[in-house]
Amino acid sequence: MSTTTRQIPDRLTSPLSRALKSWEALLLVVAVAIFIANSLASPYFLDPWNLSDASFNFTEKAMIAFAMAMLIIAGEIDLSVGSIIALASTVMGAAAAAGAGTPSLVVLGLGTGLVCGAFNGLLVARFGLPSIVVTIGTMSLFRGISYIALGDGAYTQYPGSFAWFGQGYVWWVITVELVIFALAALAFGILLHRTNFGRMVFAIGNNATAARFSGIRVEKIRFILFLLTGLMSGIAAICLTSRLGSTRPSIASGFELEVVTIVVLGGVSILGGSGSILGVVLAALVMGLVTFGLGLLNVPGIVMSIIVGLLLIAVIALPRLWTKLRL
Amino acid sequence: MSAIGKALATAAMGLALMTTASQAEEMRIALVVKALGIGFFEAANKGAEEAAKELGDVKIIYTGPTDTTAEGQIEVINSLIAQKVDAIAVSANDTDALVPTLKKAMDRGITVISWDSGVAAEGRQMHLNPSSSALIGNMIIKLAADNLPEGGDVAVLSATTTSTNQNTWIEEMNKVAGNYPSVKVVGTVYGDDLADKSYREAQGLMQTYPDLKAIIAPTSVGIVAAAQAVTDAGKVGQVNVTGLGLPSEMAGHVKSGASKSFAIWNPIDLGYSATMLAYHLAKKDAEAKPGASILIGRMGSVTLDDKNEAAMADPFVYDSSNIDQFSSIF
8 A cells, every 4th residue: 555545535525614605605694784784774674564564575576486496497487477477367357356256266366377387388398499589478478468358457356355365464474475485485495406306407407408318308397397487476476466456467567577586696597507495585585675675765766776786796796706716 | 549640640741742742753754656767756756845844844755666566666665664654645556556555554553645646545545636627627718718818719629539538628618618708619629639630630620710719729649739730830829729738748839939828737736735735634633534625835725525535726837937947847
């Protein structure tokens, strides 16, 4: 035996130091910093009821963001989510006007979401069309149907019990939407990080061709992911419609970009292949805290969107700059 | 009883003093607009600031979403509820969608009124309309009569035959036409709120009634088209165009003399009045109930109808003396 032995470590870094350097840790630090800054800047911030009200700034968008994260990890995107909400809300509104009860409204909302998701999925998975093109098209299509049905009118005849989803509380300040948000986070966390399905999603995002040759049914998984995004948009539509108590065709306009912002801020690679649900949860909290904190200071919305844009660029650029400077 | 009674009395007095002390604090009134960066609302904010200065102990929070969405307005209102502002005066992006949030605001003791663009009755204490159909009907014929000392024939250029607003205003105008005996309304034509059709209808009016002295167009499309038709026919000075229009679109025609004056609501007065109303309701020296009359500073007072709606004032008259000031606003 020679005296010079080459040491090969079992793993490159310890799990702890890896966790500390992770994206999620950075986001957690940002979230805590914003939380502290907000409580110092406004005396109204640290109030359970106010924080509960503020959670509506992100809960609906975050529900969709979980499904969108999986879709983006798989290398696809869905820009029609805001329009799916509009269509699902219109279908529910029409049914409510015809006298449907809350259970049938929920079924219709989820059903519309699934049908829209299936339509997107079919065009992408079956006909091999690029998802960005397909969903830009359906973005106009789904909302267009709403505009034809409603014009400048509105559906407002929702049954009283329907208000529970968007205005109800499960316990104290914990809203129904917060609980749905938490359950969705848990479900998608398990699906992405603890199942074969999740592993396959990562595999497709990293290299779809290799994934196909290793026996993964790529098209089927893509279709299911669009179905999931449609379903979550349906759930978000139920919550938002219930919260507003009314439907207009302009409902949830601009949601798609805010959802994608949360996903990207959450550390999901826009090129696919990497990301985590925990990151998305933290990103949703960061976005919610920033918009609510700035709102409390009555910062004009225009300045607010500049700040959110800068935050997005900063959080994404800083780690890359850091690695570049060290190299 | 005496000792306890005294203690209670002192406590009650202390409490009373404390409440007066907190009332003496500055009152925060939020002026929530459809979206920031719109000239009309910036002008309304000017009026609100004017009211605040006059009242002294009032701070205006001028806010609104970046684009005209109900969701954006709800986020803004939620943060105002969190700040425990005293009053919210909102020009709504959606009549119905804001109701649950505004109800919550009222539940937490915040005074809520809508102005300009209203909220459904259950979501606010009262709504302030810029004007009323009766006042508009009277104003449009008054403008024509004021510029015709010798009287003469006038005609109406409306929007479509089915436009509810225009039909109501013309109906109201005909009701009070007797008060202006010198002018004679000879006919009504419809330009369908299309620039080219309105232009041709105005040309037709001048041919049909050679003695025509004025055209009343209670529509912002019609009034511009009519003024253009008068200019092109070389009849500036003979035929006066008046009615309802936007200062930015009418500035040129006022300067050329095709239109001596026209009317539309004044956003500064609107913001001023909304602030005054919110102040009095939040201060609880006025109550929003049908029939109530509430003072609004230099604008006089408004009376609430059975739907808790009120009309601010006559439409504001724009002429060569003030058109430059307003044409840059809206």
